[in-house]
Amino acid sequence: MNEVTHQTHRLDVETFRSAMGSLAAAVHIVTTHHEGRDFGLTMTAVCSLSDDPPSLLLSISRQSATLEAIMRSKRVCVNFLDASHSDLALRFADPARTDDRFAIGCWREGKSKVPILRDSPISLECEIMGSFEARSHRVLACEISHVHGDKAPGLLLYANQAFGRFESI
Numbered sequence: 001m002n003e004v005t006h007q008t009h010r011l012d013v014e015t016f017r018s019a020m021g022s023l024a025a026a027v028h029i030v031t032t033h034h035e036g037r038d039f040g041l042t043m044t045a046v047c048s049l050s051d052d053p054p055s056l057l058l059s060i061s062r063q064s065a066t067l068e069a070i071m072r073s074k075r076v077c078v079n080f081l082d083a084s085h086s087d088l089a090l091r092f093a094d095p096a097r098t099d100d101r102f103a104i105g106c107w108r109e110g111k112s113k114v115p116i117l118r119d120s121p122i123s124l125e126c127e128i129m130g131s132f133e134a135r136s137h138r139v140l141a142c143e144i145s146h147v148h149g150d151k152a153p154g155l156l157l158y159a160n161q162a163f164g165r166f167e168s169i
């Protein structure tokens with residue numbers, strides 16, 4: 001009864017980060033192509049929206065340079081990663097490496113010109129259906145237009161500031 005609880009409006013940032021940081025999430029590289037340039041960032045805030053139409057939700061920081069390109073091109077590729085891709089995930093999260101992110105990994109052009117990671121377990125090319133601003137982030141609804149690959153097991157996960165993979169118990 002005397003347990004300390006935090007009301008939502010008083011939740012401090014550190015408590016939130018610690019709780020959410022322990023939540024294991026699959027890691028993706030979300031890419032786009034705009035005016036002759038490739039862009040991409042590492043993301044965990046990717047989830048299923050519906051199966052009719054097949055669609056995803058993405059939440060991207062409004063400070064992201066990739067977000068600006070995505071909002072203009074209206075297209076993305078959501079590249080799932082596996083345990084061999086942790087270096088790529090770090091490179092695409094590094095704000096100091098925006099110019100040479102695609103120098104590592106093997107990339108090809110998708111049907112809508114978005115960069116597809118050749119050895120991704122599964123890559124989903126999407127069109128942006130709509131979006132809204134949520135304070136620091138923009139939430140995007142994306143309809144899947146093309147699916148490349150079908151190897152979903154063995155995905156790269158991120159929790160407690162470390163990469164790992166899922167193990168059945």
Ligand SMILES: Cc1cc2nc3c(=O)[nH]c(=O)nc-3n(C[C@H](O)[C@H](O)[C@H](O)COP(=O)(O)O)c2cc1C
Pocket residue numbers: 027040041042043044045046059060061063064065066067089090092093094095098158
């Ligand atoms: C494991 C991991 C997951 C991340 N997930 C997200 C995310 O879901 N949304 C987001 O906006 N940034 C996320 N980031 C941070 C971006 O990858 C990072 O800020 C990147 O430098 C943005 O690049 P840009 O400004 O060139 O778009 C994540 C970083 C890491 C390491």
